[in-house]
Each structure stands twice: as structure tokens, then as C-alpha cells.
Amino acid sequence: MLLPRVVTLITGLGLSALAQAAPTDYPLTIENCGSPLTFQQAPTRTVTIGQAGTEMLYALGLGDKVVGTSLWFNDVLAEYKPQNDKIERLADNEPSFEAVIGKRPQLVAVELEWMVGPQGAVGTREQFHELKIPTYLLPSDCEAKDNLVGSDGTRLAPFRIDSIYKGVSQLAAIFDVQARGAQLNDQLKASLAQSIATAKRTQRKDLSALVWFSSAEMDIEPFVAGHKGVPDFMLSTLGVRNVVESDEEWPTVGWETLAKANPTFLVIARMDRRRFPADDYQKKLAFLRSDPVTRNMDAVKHNRIIILDAMAMQASLRTFAGLEQLATAISGFDLSQ
Structure with missing residues (x-):
């Protein structure tokens, strides 16, 4: 079970932290896995393809912006269950293209590139972008990785934990919640340091x-x-x-x-x-x-x-x-x- 201090919904940020967080200057353009994405404003309707992105948005306090989820390996974390129960699950595994666009999303957040890559199991990024629906891929699954080789892709370089922090920061910028993103990343880094310290006892x-x-x-x-x-x-x-x-x-x-x-x-x-x-x-x-x-x-x-x-x-x-x-x-x- 995920420890509450790692990804519990961020509270108590304090006025000073909020004051120091610069608001997003829209239009915002970010480079995402070889595709530039531009947002005129924070999305209000998001569909997630992958549990990682779903729980990341919940941890950032953005559950009310999620209108559909899919691709689940484990049950949602207990602290997010009340929120998650209100949101339609489009599929336990990959949803259909029609099911995703039927929710009229302003953003589709994707965990695994093969879901929306060149041979997308759901659809290609081009199909979504033709409908002016941006697809945000978590950097952890596309950077330094060839997802056309092997059933689940092949790493061209070792996975970097920074790619998770990058995903948190970019989603926080897209939704204009940078203070929450910074707070969450600080918690994750502290957790990593604690794990390393524990391992040194062996x-x-x-x-x-x-x-x-x-x-x-x-x-x-x-x-x-x-x-x-x-x-x-x-x-x-x-x-x-x-x-x-x-x-x-x-x-x-x-x-x-x-x-x-x-x-x-x-x-x-x-x-x-x-x-x-x-x-x-x-x-x-x-x-x-x-x-x-x-x-x-x-x-x-x-x-x-x-x-x-x-x-x-x-x-x-x-x-x-x-x-x-x-x-x-x-x-x-x-x-x-």
C-alpha cells in the first residue's frame, strides 16, 4: 500500500508557498515526447488512459477535472476511492477511441505510449490531435525508449526517476497548480532518500x-x-x-x-x-x-x-x-x- 505521506492529497501548502508559485502564463506550450502541446487555459475535462496518470492527477488535487479513467492494474488507493467512485471507468484495460472522445476531453493523459503511439491500441496521437484533443504522454514511458521494439517497448537508456518528477511538474503547469506539484515532488524525493537509507542497513x-x-x-x-x-x-x-x-x-x-x-x-x-x-x-x-x-x-x-x-x-x-x-x-x- 502506498504510504500516505508520499501521495496523500496535498494540503496545508501555506500562503507563502502559494505566493511563491508563479501562475501559468497561458497560452502554455510544452514539448511532450516529440509533440508540442499548446494550452490556452487549464483543461476542465480530462480522460486518463493509465492508472499512473489518474493517481498523479488525484495527488495534485485535480480529481474534479477527470471525467473518465481506464487501464487499471490495481484498485485505486483508498484515499482516492471516494473521488474515483464518482468518475466513469471507461474500461479496465484499454478503452475504445470512441469512448474516450465521447467524454469530450480537453486533455487525454496517457501512461503507456503504445496506447496512443504510431500503432496505438486506442488511437494515434494524430487522430486525437486532428480533433484538437491534446494527448499528454508521461515522459517516463517515451523518453529514451523505443516502444515499437518488443511487446512493451525497449529501453535505449536506463529509466530515470527524474522523468516522474518531470511528469508531475508538467501536469502541474498545465493545470496551473505549480505549488502542489513542487510539494508533491519534494515528498517523493524525501521518500526515495529514506528508502536508500533503509537499504544501507543491509x-x-x-x-x-x-x-x-x-x-x-x-x-x-x-x-x-x-x-x-x-x-x-x-x-x-x-x-x-x-x-x-x-x-x-x-x-x-x-x-x-x-x-x-x-x-x-x-x-x-x-x-x-x-x-x-x-x-x-x-x-x-x-x-x-x-x-x-x-x-x-x-x-x-x-x-x-x-x-x-x-x-x-x-x-x-x-x-x-x-x-x-x-x-x-x-x-x-x-x-x-
């Missing part, structure tokens, strides 16, 4: 991990975290090596290969969606403990398994709570076995 330096997101079927190669993506950043920040070396965001790798790598820890995603059988983390656990290959891995035999919300493994506000959870879990394991 004395061993040869720690490794495998991050298992899901599997299309339980008995085939799983989707695991590549070595330049968000989970890899989380692990390396805490001094842990990812045993998967692919540049793909979520490559498939055989269990024989993964078992041979014998990671110190296993990190498995917990999801509320049920697109694939392995979205259920309990089924993941049952597989790990019964399969003749996986049950002999040290992490399985000694129960060094960490359950993490899927959204913590995506570039989102939950990434920071995920880092805290990982750091606490790793520092608490008995590594003498």
Missing part, C-alpha cells in the same frame, strides 16, 4: 533479484523485468542486481534460465486485474512452490519472496512506496541461509 553486497510481473499461461515463459526499466532502477537504487539482462521492458525468459541465475530474492506483482492467470499472485506463489524447477531456487526454499503492487513496478507515484517496501523487506531478511 551489509551484504552480492544481492540479486528477479521481478516476475505475470505470464500469459502458468506453464510458459514469464514476463519479467528487463535490466533498464523501472524495477531495475528500484533494485539498483537499493544495491541489488537484476538477474535479467534484456533491454526489453518486460521480456519473456524461461524458468530454467531464471532458476540457474538463482536470485537472492523474488519480487512478484500483485494485481487486481485478471487478464492472465498469473495476474493472481497466489497462483504465482503456488507455481513457485510446486514446479520442479522453481521450487529448488534458494529464494523459494527460504521464502525470500516480496509481494509488490503491480503499479509500483510501473513509473508512477506508487514506485516510491514500492521502493520503501522493498528496502524494508530486504533489510529484514535473514541472508545467512
Whole structure:
């Protein structure tokens, strides 16, 4: 669960903080993933394609500007449930183009580029822009990344946490809530620093991990975290090596290969969606403990398994709570076995 101090709706900003925040000077033009976006005023109707953007807007106090959501991996955070319950969910996964434009949005905020990229699962950016509907892509999924290579894209350079701060700042500027954006980013940076401090309590330096997101079927190669993506950043920040070396965001790798790598820890995603059988983390656990290959891995035999919300493994506000959870879990394991 995301710690309240990380992304709780920002309150108590104080008059001095508000006074120091320069208002947005409209028209505002920003460069977003290769496309210039111009806003004549703050949007009043926004559709989100992706939970990361949805919860980012909620954390910025902009829930009343959201008229439709989609693409959910986990249930909404408890503090946002009353607000979220008032907003139409267009789809649990990707919505149709017609459903999105039917809400008459002045902005579509998108978590994953493949939803509105050149081969957009929902539609292309050009289709939206022809209707004068700007699409804002979270920088974390398009900068230094080729989303046309691999099923979920390939990182051209390691994920940078600054891309999340950039998304917060740009959305805050678009909606003219810069003080809230600055406050939120300060909280996120403080959370990251705390996680790093917690991780330093672990004395061993040869720690490794495998991050298992899901599997299309339980008995085939799983989707695991590549070595330049968000989970890899989380692990390396805490001094842990990812045993998967692919540049793909979520490559498939055989269990024989993964078992041979014998990671110190296993990190498995917990999801509320049920697109694939392995979205259920309990089924993941049952597989790990019964399969003749996986049950002999040290992490399985000694129960060094960490359950993490899927959204913590995506570039989102939950990434920071995920880092805290990982750091606490790793520092608490008995590594003498």
C-alpha cells in the first residue's frame, strides 16, 4: 500500500508557498515526447488512459477535472476511492477511441505510449490531435525508449526517476497548480532518500533479484523485468542486481534460465486485474512452490519472496512506496541461509 505521506492529497501548502508559485502564463506550450502541446487555459475535462496518470492527477488535487479513467492494474488507493467512485471507468484495460472522445476531453493523459503511439491500441496521437484533443504522454514511458521494439517497448537508456518528477511538474503547469506539484515532488524525493537509507542497513553486497510481473499461461515463459526499466532502477537504487539482462521492458525468459541465475530474492506483482492467470499472485506463489524447477531456487526454499503492487513496478507515484517496501523487506531478511 502506498504510504500516505508520499501521495496523500496535498494540503496545508501555506500562503507563502502559494505566493511563491508563479501562475501559468497561458497560452502554455510544452514539448511532450516529440509533440508540442499548446494550452490556452487549464483543461476542465480530462480522460486518463493509465492508472499512473489518474493517481498523479488525484495527488495534485485535480480529481474534479477527470471525467473518465481506464487501464487499471490495481484498485485505486483508498484515499482516492471516494473521488474515483464518482468518475466513469471507461474500461479496465484499454478503452475504445470512441469512448474516450465521447467524454469530450480537453486533455487525454496517457501512461503507456503504445496506447496512443504510431500503432496505438486506442488511437494515434494524430487522430486525437486532428480533433484538437491534446494527448499528454508521461515522459517516463517515451523518453529514451523505443516502444515499437518488443511487446512493451525497449529501453535505449536506463529509466530515470527524474522523468516522474518531470511528469508531475508538467501536469502541474498545465493545470496551473505549480505549488502542489513542487510539494508533491519534494515528498517523493524525501521518500526515495529514506528508502536508500533503509537499504544501507543491509551489509551484504552480492544481492540479486528477479521481478516476475505475470505470464500469459502458468506453464510458459514469464514476463519479467528487463535490466533498464523501472524495477531495475528500484533494485539498483537499493544495491541489488537484476538477474535479467534484456533491454526489453518486460521480456519473456524461461524458468530454467531464471532458476540457474538463482536470485537472492523474488519480487512478484500483485494485481487486481485478471487478464492472465498469473495476474493472481497466489497462483504465482503456488507455481513457485510446486514446479520442479522453481521450487529448488534458494529464494523459494527460504521464502525470500516480496509481494509488490503491480503499479509500483510501473513509473508512477506508487514506485516510491514500492521502493520503501522493498528496502524494508530486504533489510529484514535473514541472508545467512
